[in-house]
Amino acid sequence: xxxxxxxxxxxxxxFGGCLKGQNDPxxxxxxxxxxxxxxxxxxxxxxxKFGAAVNNNILRTRAAYRDVVIKEFxxxxxxxxxxxxxxxxxxxxxxxxxxxxxxxxxxTHGKRVHGHTLIWHKNPPAWVQNFQGDAAAWxxxxxxxxxxxxxxxxxxxxxxxxxxxxxxxxxxxYRTESIWYQKLGPEFIEKAFIYAHQADPDALLFxxxxxxxxxxxxxxxxxxxxxxxxxKGVPIHGIGMQFHTRYTQSxxxxxxxxxxxxxxxxxxxxxxxxxxxxxxxxxxxxYSSGLAEQHKAKYEFIVRTYNAIPKNxxxxxxxxxxxxxxxxxxxxxKRPDWPLPFDNNYQRKAAYQGxxxxxx
Ligand code: XIL
Numbered sequence: 166x167x168x169x170x171x172x173x174x175x176x177x178x179x180f181g182g183c184l185k186g187q188n189d190p191x192x193x194x195x196x197x198x199x200x201x202x203x204x205x206x207x208x209x210x211x212x213x214k215f216g217a218a219v220n221n222n223i224l225r226t227r228a229a230y231r232d233v234v235i236k237e238f239x240x241x242x243x244x245x246x247x248x249x250x251x252x253x254x255x256x257x258x259x260x261x262x263x264x265x266x267x268x269x270x271x272x273t274h275g276k277r278v279h280g281h282t283l284i285w286h287k288n289p290p291a292w293v294q295n296f297q298g299d300a301a302a303w304x305x306x307x308x309x310x311x312x313x314x315x316x317x318x319x320x321x322x323x324x325x326x327x328x329x330x331x332x333x334x335x336x337x338x339y340r341t342e343s344i345w346y347q348k349l350g351p352e353f354i355e356k357a358f359i360y361a362h363q364a365d366p367d368a369l370l371f372x373x374x375x376x377x378x379x380x381x382x383x384x385x386x387x388x389x390x391x392x393x394x395x396x397k398g399v400p401i402h403g404i405g406m407q408f409h410t411r412y413t414q415s416x417x418x419x420x421x422x423x424x425x426x427x428x429x430x431x432x433x434x435x436x437x438x439x440x441x442x443x444x445x446x447x448x449x450x451x452y453s454s455g456l457a458e459q460h461k462a463k464y465e466f467i468v469r470t471y472n473a474i475p476k477n478x479x480x481x482x483x484x485x486x487x488x489x490x491x492x493x494x495x496x497x498x499k500r501p502d503w504p505l506p507f508d509n510n511y512q513r514k515a516a517y518q519g520x521x522x523x524x525x
Contacts, residue, residue, distance in 0.1 A: 197457055198512040208239040210521050212472065214277060214481030216240030218437065221263050223491055224270065233487055233511040240277040240481050242436070243267045244493070247280055250290040253310055261317065268321050279434070279483065280318065280325035282373060283311050284357045286343030287330075294344065303348040308360045315364035324480070326373035326405055326436070327361045328354050334376065337386035354390070355399045362400035369480070373405030373436055377422035378414055388425060395429075403432030403480055408467070409494075411444040412459045419463075420470050427474035435471060437485040439492060439504035440464060440516070446500040456503070461519035464506065468523025487511065 207215045217238045223230045234241070245251055246263035253259050271278045284307065296306060315325065331354055333340045340346060345353040354372075361370050372391055376383040387404070394401050404426045410419070426433045440463050442456045471482060486492045490509035494502045506516040 197452060197454065198508060198514055199518050201513060205521065207237045207517075207520060211468075211482075211524055212476070213479040214240040215520075216242060216277070216279065216481055216483035217487045218242045218244040218281075218483060218485045219267060220244045220486070220491055221246055221266055223487075224267075229511045230487060230491070233507060235274050238276065240279060240483060241267065241271050242279045242281045242483050244486065247314070248282060248285065248288050249293070249310065250288045252314055254290050254292070256292050256296075259313060259317075264318075268318060272321065277324075277481075278318075278322045279436075280315075280322040281436075282326040282329040283314060283361065284327065284345055284353070285329040286340055286345065289344050300349060304356065307345065307349070307353065307357060311357060311360045312364040315361060315368065319365045319368075323367065324369040324371065324403070325361060327357050327370045327401075329373045330375065331372075332374055332376075332383060332386045332390060334383065337382045355394055355397060358394065358399045358401050369402040369432060370400055371403040371405040371432070371434060371436075371480075372401060373407065373434075375407035375409055375437070377406045377426065378408065378410055378418045380418065381421075384422060384425060388429065391429060391431070401431070403434055404429060405434045405436035407437035407485075408435050409437055409439055409441070409485065410463075410467075411441040412456070412463045413444065414463070416466050416470075419467055423467075423470045423474065427478055431478065432480040433471070433474060433478050434480040435467065435482040438467070438482055439485045439494060440467075441494060441502050441504045443500050443502045446498060448500060450501055452503045457515040460503070461515035461522075464516040464519035465523040468520050472524050 215238055217234060219234060219241050224234065243264060246267055251260065252264060268278055293306070296303070298306070311327070331340055331343065331346070339351050349356065358370055361368065374387050377387060391401060391404060406422055406426060423433070440460055442452065442460055443450045468482065471479065484505055486505060488507035488509060488511045489503045489505050492502065492504050494504050506514055506520060508514050
């Protein structure tokens with residue numbers, strides 16, 4: 166048994182580069198990172214904004230994280246601190262300290278903040294779930310939330326995901342489990358945009374969702390929603406595509422997502438990019454040079470395709486988290502994974518080089 170494993174490891178080491186996508190051997194971490202060239206950073210190398218979703222707790226406590234955030238990115242999204250339950254836990258209670266912390270940090274370091282997210286079916290606080298009122302009262306609740314939050318950050322946060330994930334995964338209809346849909350009907354979407362625009366007429370307002378790259382059904386539903394809003398004169402300026410994607414996703418689907426969003430003429434934000442390497446949830450999968458190469462190629466393809474859309478529509482690309490150790494994927498999906506361009510210690514992975522190569 167032992168001999169057999171040694172043989173497998175040796176064979177793997179010899180053929181590792183050829184066995185792409187196999188569960189090939191683990192190399193020591195340094196071999197899975199790329200040499201650091203201090204003169205290069207993502208924010209300097211890329212011709213559009215490159216951002217990350219940031220977690221305040223790690224920002225406060227881990228110097229390596231803080232350093233990489235300051236050095237590499239010029240746009241920040243708060244991973245959780247600007248969501249409804251975090252900002253507005255009671256009907257008459259707003260808790261600003263975490264969102265303020267991120268906004269102050271961004272201002273100190275000269276970084277854009279993208280606001281995420283005003284209205285989402287996930288995480289309505291208990292008081293919203295228990296709220297009793299007619300449609301006018303719900304309308305007022307939503308309006309008050311949007312306008313209170315946007316007014317506080319007016320002049321500091323110039324873009325917002327106004328509505329997040331309103332389209333269902335299957336079938337191309339609305340996500341009917343959303344409390345906003347249930348209380349206000351599909352008009353909650355246009356109302357949210359109108360209220361957001363009233364609060365800050367200068368802010369860029371995005372509709373954010375995932376699955377544009379899954380195939381035509383969800384993508385078309387999202388694009389139809391956006392074009393219907395525009396046809397009604399609703400103030401909407403951008404499409405956020407989350408792109409929680411996987412290394413096995415086809416380039417055809419990824420390109421269709423990016424190019425159809427660009428064809429609307431709106432701002433396009435790849436808003437939550439991560440590329441899973443273990444979408445099938447193999448519990449003993451290990452990160453390997455073969456996977457690293459495919460990861461790199463997928464990052465490069467996405468960046469190359471995005472770089473080819475009109476410059477004035479490139480709002481930017483944001484990765485969801487910074488390094489693999491702070492990715493939401495392993496805890497959310499209960500599996501090992503390595504979806505980001507930085508490893509657990511914030512060293513640059515092959516994917517980092519893929520991002521740079523995407524604009525060459
Ligand atoms: C996730 C965060 O990363 C987690 O920490 C949190 O527990 C749940 O939300 N789509 C979104 C993001 O729009 O807000 C989600 O963020 C990931 C999926």
